[in-house]
Amino acid sequence: MESIFSYKNPEAVHTERKKQGMVEVMKTKGKQSVEYANPPYILGEASIVGQKEGEGPLGSYFHEICNDPLMGEKTWEKAESAFVERACNLAISNAGMRREDINYLVGGDLLAQLMGTSFGVESLQIPFFGIYGACSTMGESLTLSSLLVEGEFAKSVLAVTSSHFAGAEKQFRFPLAYGNQRPAAATWTVTGSGAVIIGNESCLTGRKKTAASGNVVIRGITVGRIVDYGIQDSMNMGAAMAPAAASTIAANFRDFGVSAEDYDVIATGDLGTVGSRILCEMMEEQGMPIGKKHMDCGVQIYDLQKQDVHAGGSGCGCSAVTLTGYLLYKLRSKEYRRILFVPTGAMLSPVSFHEEMNIPGIAYGIILESR
Amino acid sequence: MESIFSYKNPEAVHTERKKQGMVEVMKTKGKQSVEYANPPYILGEASIVGQKEGEGPLGSYFHEICNDPLMGEKTWEKAESAFVERACNLAISNAGMRREDINYLVGGDLLAQLMGTSFGVESLQIPFFGIYGACSTMGESLTLSSLLVEGEFAKSVLAVTSSHFAGAEKQFRFPLAYGNQRPAAATWTVTGSGAVIIGNESCLTGRKKTAASGNVVIRGITVGRIVDYGIQDSMNMGAAMAPAAASTIAANFRDFGVSAEDYDVIATGDLGTVGSRILCEMMEEQGMPIGKKHMDCGVQIYDLQKQDVHAGGSGCGCSAVTLTGYLLYKLRSKEYRRILFVPTGAMLSPVSFHEEMNIPGIAYGIILESR
Numbered sequence: 001m002e003s004i005f006s007y008k009n010p011e012a013v014h015t016e017r018k019k020q021g022m023v024e025v026m027k028t029k030g031k032q033s034v035e036y037a038n039p040p041y042i043l044g045e046a047s048i049v050g051q052k053e054g055e056g057p058l059g060s061y062f063h064e065i066c067n068d069p070l071m072g073e074k075t076w077e078k079a080e081s082a083f084v085e086r087a088c089n090l091a092i093s094n095a096g097m098r099r100e101d102i103n104y105l106v107g108g109d110l111l112a113q114l115m116g117t118s119f120g121v122e123s124l125q126i127p128f129f130g131i132y133g134a135c136s137t138m139g140e141s142l143t144l145s146s147l148l149v150e151g152e153f154a155k156s157v158l159a160v161t162s163s164h165f166a167g168a169e170k171q172f173r174f175p176l177a178y179g180n181q182r183p184a185a186a187t188w189t190v191t192g193s194g195a196v197i198i199g200n201e202s203c204l205t206g207r208k209k210t211a212a213s214g215n216v217v218i219r220g221i222t223v224g225r226i227v228d229y230g231i232q233d234s235m236n237m238g239a240a241m242a243p244a245a246a247s248t249i250a251a252n253f254r255d256f257g258v259s260a261e262d263y264d265v266i267a268t269g270d271l272g273t274v275g276s277r278i279l280c281e282m283m284e285e286q287g288m289p290i291g292k293k294h295m296d297c298g299v300q301i302y303d304l305q306k307q308d309v310h311a312g313g314s315g316c317g318c319s320a321v322t323l324t325g326y327l328l329y330k331l332r333s334k335e336y337r338r339i340l341f342v343p344t345g346a347m348l349s350p351v352s353f354h355e356e357m358n359i360p361g362i363a364y365g366i367i368l369e370s371r
Numbered sequence: 372m373e374s375i376f377s378y379k380n381p382e383a384v385h386t387e388r389k390k391q392g393m394v395e396v397m398k399t400k401g402k403q404s405v406e407y408a409n410p411p412y413i414l415g416e417a418s419i420v421g422q423k424e425g426e427g428p429l430g431s432y433f434h435e436i437c438n439d440p441l442m443g444e445k446t447w448e449k450a451e452s453a454f455v456e457r458a459c460n461l462a463i464s465n466a467g468m469r470r471e472d473i474n475y476l477v478g479g480d481l482l483a484q485l486m487g488t489s490f491g492v493e494s495l496q497i498p499f500f501g502i503y504g505a506c507s508t509m510g511e512s513l514t515l516s517s518l519l520v521e522g523e524f525a526k527s528v529l530a531v532t533s534s535h536f537a538g539a540e541k542q543f544r545f546p547l548a549y550g551n552q553r554p555a556a557a558t559w560t561v562t563g564s565g566a567v568i569i570g571n572e573s574c575l576t577g578r579k580k581t582a583a584s585g586n587v588v589i590r591g592i593t594v595g596r597i598v599d600y601g602i603q604d605s606m607n608m609g610a611a612m613a614p615a616a617a618s619t620i621a622a623n624f625r626d627f628g629v630s631a632e633d634y635d636v637i638a639t640g641d642l643g644t645v646g647s648r649i650l651c652e653m654m655e656e657q658g659m660p661i662g663k664k665h666m667d668c669g670v671q672i673y674d675l676q677k678q679d680v681h682a683g684g685s686g687c688g689c690s691a692v693t694l695t696g697y698l699l700y701k702l703r704s705k706e707y708r709r710i711l712f713v714p715t716g717a718m719l720s721p722v723s724f725h726e727e728m729n730i731p732g733i734a735y736g737i738i739l740e741s742r
C-alpha cells in the first residue's frame with residue numbers, strides 16, 4: 001500500500017490552497033451553527049421501547065415493544081445494552097445495509113462511563129466515538145454523525161442512544177425497591193433505545209423501501225452551550241434544561257435567520273410539562289414565540305394522566321425513540337416538511353448532586369426536512 | 372439576516388455536485404483512518420499537573436505545577452474542574468487567542484457524567500461536545516476536533532481532558548482514607564489537565580511565538596474499535612488496554628501503508644509496564660514490531676522506582692499532559708519529526724466491575740508532525 005509520507009508535498013498543497021483563498025472558506029453559519037451544502041440523509045432508523053412506552057399514545061409508531069424490562073438479562077445495565085444492540089442492528093437492517101458498511105458509530109447514554117452503550121455496541125465492531133450529553137445525547141450524536149458525513153469523512157454513520165427507567169433511578173435517585181414518593185415536577189425515564197443511520201446521497205441507491213418511504217435529510221445543526229440557571233433539584237430537571245433549550249433555539253433562529261414560522265414543529269427532548277411552560281415563556285420574553293409550534297417528546301410519549309408519570313418522560317431514550325418512531329414517520333410521510341429537533345440534557349451526576357452543585361443544561365438543535 | 376430556507380435550491384446543488392462526481396469523493400483512508408489534505412495546526416497547548424507529576428522525570432516540561440491537590444476547592448471533583456478551567460484558559464492564551472475565537476470545545480473526563488469537564492468548561496461558554504473515551508479521551512477529542520477543522524466546520528477547536536488521583540480512586544476503587552494495598556500491576560491516576568487548541572492555517576497569523584516555536588500539525592487520525600480480551604481485573608488495566616492499542620496501531624499501519632520505521636516515537640497513553648510489554652509482544656507476533664519506537668506516557672511520567680507508583684501513571688490526564696508538556700515540546704523543537712500518539716482507554720465502570728463484566732479497551736491514533 002502507498003504510504004502517506006511519500007506521495008505528495010503537503011507544503012505545496014497548502015500554498016496552492018492558500019492561493020485559491022480556500023483556507024478561509026468556512027461552512028459555519030453564524031456563531032454556533034452549520035448549514036449543510038449536501039444535507040446528509042437519514043437512511044434508516046429503529047426505535048425499541050419497553051412496555052410502558054408501548055402502552056402510551058405513541059405506542060403504534062415504535063418499531064418494537066419489549067415487555068420484559070430485563071430483556072432476558074440479569075441486570076438493568078445489561079438490559080439497556082440489549083436494547084442498544086437491538087436498535088443498532090434493526091436500524092442497519094432498515095437502512096438496507098450491513099454493519100460492515102457503516103464507517104463510524106457515535107453513541108452514549110446516561111450511565112456512568114457509558115456502560116449501556118459500550119457493552120451494547122461492542123459486538124458491532126464499528127470504529128467508535130463515545131459521547132455524553134445527558135438526555136441531549138441523541139442531538140449530540142446526530143450532530144457529530146452528520147458533520148462526519150457532510151465533511152466527507154464517512155459515507156454512513158450510526159448514531160445511537162438509550163436509557164432505562166430502572167437503571168437510571170438506581171444511578172441517579174433511589175433504587176426501585178426503596179419505593180420513594182415522586183414530586184409532581186419529576187419525570188419518568190424512558191426505557192428504550194433509538195438508532196439512526198446517517199449517510200450521503202450515494203448510500204440511497206438500492207435502499208430498502210418502507211411503507212413511509214419519503215426521504216429525510218439533516219439540513220443543518222446548532223451546537224449548544226452549557227447553560228446554568230442555578231437549579232439544584234434533581235426532581236425538577238425540566239426547569240434546569242429549559243434555559244438551555246431556549247438558548248439553542250434562539251441561536252438557531254439567529255444563525256439561520258428564521259423563526260418558529262419556518263418550522264412545522266419544534267420538538268424539545270424531555271422538558272416535561274413544567275420545563276415546557278418555562279421554555280415557552282422564555283422564548284415569548286425574547287420576542288421569539290414558539291408556543292404554537294412547540295411539542296415536547298417527554299409530554300407526548302406518555303398519557304400523563306393515566307400513566308402516572310407526573311411531568312412526563314425523560315432520559316436519552318425519550319427524544320431518541322420519539323424521533324425514530326414518531327417524528328421521522330411524520331417526516332417520511334410528508335405530514336411534516338421541516339422540524340427543529342432539540343434534545344435537552346441536564347448535566348446531573350449523583351456526585352455533583354450530593355455535593356450540592358447546580359444542574360447545568362445543554363441542548364442541540366437539528367433541522368430535519370422531508371424530501 | 373438571510374434565511375437558509377429561501378436563498379437556494381438544494382436539489383440543484385445536489386444535481387450539480389453529483390454531476391461533478393463529488394458525492395463519492397471521500398476523505399477516508401483505509402477502513403478506519405482519515406488523512407488530512409490540510410493538516411490542522413496545534414496552535415497552543417497547556418499542561419497543568421499536581422505535585423507528584425511535577426516531581427517526576429517530566430516535571431520541567433509542564434506549564435504549571437499545582438502543589439495543592441484541592442486547588443483551593445472543597446472537593447476532589449471541584450478541584451479537577453479547576454485544573455480543567457486553568458488548562459483551557461492557558462491553552463487559549465498560549466495560542467494568542469481569546470475564548471470568543473474558539474468555535475467548539477470537545478472534552479471529557481473519567482468521572483461519571485463528565486462532572487470534571489462540564490463544571491470546568493462552563494465559564495468559557497464555548498459550544499460544547501462532551502465525549503467519553505475513558506483514558507483515551509485526549510485521543511478522541513483531538514480526533515473530533517481536527518475533523519471539525521479539516522471539514523471546515525470550525526477555524527479553531529479546544530480539546531481538553533483531565534483526571535485526578537483522589538477523585539478517580541474514590542469513584543473507581545477505594546476512598547483514599549481506606550488505605551488499601553495496591554498490587555504490582557496497578558497504575559497511579561495522574562492529577563492534571565491537558566488542553567490543546569487546534570486550528571486551520573488562517574489562525575497562524577499573529578500567533579504568539581514561544582521559545583520552541585516550531586509548528587505542529589495533525590497529519591491524520593485512526594479511530595479505534597472496542598476490543599475485549601476478557602480482562603476483569605480493575606487493578607490491571609494495562610492488560611485490558613494493550614489489545615486495543617495493538618488493534619489501532621495495526622490499523623494505522625495498514626490504512627496509511629506505514630510501519631514503525633516511519634515514526635520517531637509511538638507513544639501509548641497509559642499501558643504502564645505490564646501493558647507495554649503485552650503490546651510490544653502482540654505487535655511482534657503480528658509481524659509489525661514497534662519495540663524500538665515505543666514509549667508509554669504512563670511509564671515516562673513518574674520515576675517508577677522512587678515514586679511508588681507500581682506499573683506507572685494512568686487516567687485521561689496522563690497522556691494529555693505528557694502530550695501537551697513533553698511530546699509537543701519535542702515536536703516544536705524538531706527533535707521529533709513525526710510521532711503516532713495513541714491514548715488508550717479502559718471501558719471500566721464501578722457498576723460494570725461489581726457486576727463482574729469484562730473491561731473492554733479502546734485507543735485512538737493521531738499522527739503529529741513538526742513543520
